Amino acid sequence: MKQTRRTLLAGLLLSAFALTACGKKAEAPAEQAASSAPAQATAAAKEYLVGSDASYAPFEFLNDKKEVQGFDVEVLTAAAEKGGFKVKFVNTPWEGMFATLDQGDRDLLASAITITDERKKNMDFSDPYFEARQLIAVGKNVTDVKTFQDLKNKKVAVQTGTTGDEVVQKLLGKTNPNIKRFESMPLALKELENGGVDAAVGDNGVVSNYVINNPQNGLATVEDTKSFAPEYYGFAAKKGNAEVLAKVNAGLKAIKADGTYDAIYKKYFAKK
The missing domain is CATH 3.40.190.10 (Periplasmic binding protein-like II)
Structure with a gap:
């Protein structure tokens, strides 16, 4: 009888242990998911x-x-x-x-x-x-440039490979020596300041920004919305x-x- 009780008691303890162990295993995936969620949410943006x-x-x-x-x-x-x-x-x-x-x-x-x-x-x-639009820059004392067409027989500075370069090529001709090309628009405008060209053509945002912020350089702008499309x-x-x-x-x-x-x-x- 004592043997039977011991066996029964041992069996009950073993069953309880097994149920407890199973319960812990069931919680593991949830815990793992919870711990991995923040890592996914805070993943570094590309x-x-x-x-x-x-x-x-x-x-x-x-x-x-x-x-x-x-x-x-x-x-x-x-x-x-x-x-x-x-x-x-x-x-x-x-x-x-x-x-x-x-x-x-x-x-x-x-x-x-x-x-x-x-x-x-x-x-x-x-x-x-x-x-944007193309904008013409000239010296402040220049009075004979009121439209893009007025640049036809003048020396014009542009930045190489820009749309300003392209529109001036269409007006003067692709290989016309009167087109002076520079690596940057500020260099093209500097050439205008130094008297190496009669005008410069470039995007309005850049040209107007340069002229406004360098009033001592004696440049003015000429708009021609008829010649330059948006x-x-x-x-x-x-x-x-x-x-x-x-x-x-x-x-x-x-x-x-x-x-x-x-x-x-x-x-x-x-x-x-």
Whole structure:
């Protein structure tokens, strides 16, 4: 009888232990899921390298710390926050910049790039984020340049490979020696200041920013909305990279909807 009771008691203890053990095993997956959830939620957002020619104020320029700054930088950074990704800007000279995109050294380009049919053959663009026009810069004492056509027999400075370069080629001829090409728009405008050319043609945002901020240099601007059609800037990605452009476009849509874009625009382009 004692043997039977011992056996029964042992059996009950063993059963209780087994039930307790089973209960702990059942809780394990839930505990594991709970502990892994924060790790998934805080997973690092993907970072994209962005090429910018930081000689095109106010769109992109270097600050005192040699960091790329400007309108394009703030717009894309704000769009990245809304689109769930990060961006790192790398100062990249205009000449050769598009090659870095094609080679995979840059994921995006943010450099006041006009969307054109010719460029679309080699790269893809985000939705437009800025409307621009070409603008003429001349010396303040110049009185015989009132339209783009008035540049026909004059020496004109442009930045190589820009839409300003293209429109001047159409007016003067592609190989006309009167077209003076420079690596950056500030260099083209400096040539105008020094008297090496009669005028300079470039995007209105850049040209007007330079003239306004350098009043001592004696330059003026001439608008010709009849000759220059509106142009639209876009952020460029390698051909076929739909993933990054979808994120950029989602971010752009969000910052335009909540007023962030307008605030950045006013910061850089409000009339002073």
